[in-house]
Amino acid sequence: DQQVKQNSxxxxxxxxRISILNCDYTNSMFDYFLWYKKYPAExxxxxxxxxxxxxxxxDGRFTVxxxxxxxxxxxxxxxxQPGDSAxxxxxxxxxxxxxxxxxxxxxxINP
Amino acid sequence: xAGVMQNPRHLVRRRGQEARLRCSPMKGHxxxxxxxxxxxxxxxxxxxxQKENIIDESGMPKERFSAEFPKEGxxxxxxxxxxxxxxxxYFCASSPGADNEQFxxxxxxxxxx
Numbered sequence: 001d002q003q004v005k006q007n008s009x010x011x012x013x014x015x016x017r018i019s020i021l022n023c024d025y026t027n028s029m030f031d032y033f034l035w036y037k038k039y040p041a042e043x044x045x046x047x048x049x050x051x052x053x054x055x056x057x058x059d060g061r062f063t064v065x066x067x068x069x070x071x072x073x074x075x076x077x078x079x080x081q082p083g084d085s086a087x088x089x090x091x092x093x094x095x096x097x098x099x100x101x102x103x104x105x106x107x108x109i110n111p
Numbered sequence: 112x113a114g115v116m117q118n119p120r121h122l123v124r125r126r127g128q129e130a131r132l133r134c135s136p137m138k139g140h141x142x143x144x145x146x147x148x149x150x151x152x153x154x155x156x157x158x159x160x161q162k163e164n165i166i167d168e169s170g171m172p173k174e175r176f177s178a179e180f181p182k183e184g185x186x187x188x189x190x191x192x193x194x195x196x197x198x199x200x201y202f203c204a205s206s207p208g209a210d211n212e213q214f215x216x217x218x219x220x221x222x223x224x
Contacts, residue, residue, distance in 0.1 A: 004153075034212065043115070043202050043215035044154070089153055097209055098144065098167055101153035 003027045004092050006102035014110050019077040021105050023090030026071065030092040034099065035064060035075045038087045047088075048075070080109045113138065115205050115216035123222045130190040130197070132219045136205030143186045144204045144213055145178060154202060160186060193223045 005024045013019045021035075031052040036044035050057040050064045050073070057064050063076045077084055087106050091099040116135040124130050136143050141162055146154040159167040160180035171178065175193075180186040190197055200220050204213035 006153075032210075036215075041217075041220075043117075043204075043217045046212050046214060049212060091154075095209075098156040098159055098170070099146075099154075099213060100156065101146075103151075103153045 002103075003030075004090060004100050004102040006088075006090055006105045008105050009103070010106040010108070012108045012110060013080050015082060016079045019075075019080045019084065019107055019109070021075045021077075021088050021090070021107065023073050023075075023102055024071060025073075025092050027092070027094065027100075028071070029094040030100075031095070032093045033064070033066060033073050034091045034093075035062075036089045036091060036101075037084075038089060038104070044089060077107075082109050082111060085109045115140075115203055115214055117201075117203050117216035117219050119219060120217060121220050121222070123224060124193050125224050126194055127192050130193050130221055130223075132188040132190075132201050132203075132221070134186040134188070134203030134205075134216060136186070136203075137214055140205035140207050140214075142206045142209060142211075143180050144206075145186075145188050146202045146204065148200045148202065148218075150199075157188070190221075193221075195223045197221060198223045 034049040035047045038044045048059050048062045048064050066073045087104045089104045090102040143160045145157040148154045156170040158178045175191045177189045200218045202218045204215045206213045
């Protein structure tokens, strides 16, 4: 039972353009959502989070949007840079404890 | 402030041996979480501990796996009588409280021959 889904295994974007990564969830009890970035042979690095009481959170080049009625969230990166190439994981929690992760999306930024 | 530390980074075991994975949380963090990542998959929650207490072990396999977070020292994830299916990357995360972001260590890559 995959409660958090990232349906795009990979995404390729040109440097300087916007990258949009998507995530869908099924559990209506989730109240906190996070995005992590992961390089090979390293642990996930926290990027940005959003509480279910908000619909948008912005931090520099990163913005997360939450659509609770659609059970959908997205991460926007603009402008995209070569160093953004990594695997991005969306995660959710109910009660801010254990995280449920999506399968990840491999983002490649092309020069 | 050092991040979450895990050791060893790589561990090779033969079937039937024991694997011990260690995690030192960030300074000031008393909440520790263990996750497992199989190849080409996302991370799966295993167990959540606070000092000397297991809070949630709903993701732990029923047999051979155990975890502890003693009053002194690192958190330990122990896998007894390893099998090839235990081969995975095991990540530890820590947080200062239950409602904070979790910060991850670099992981231990376990290979069972």
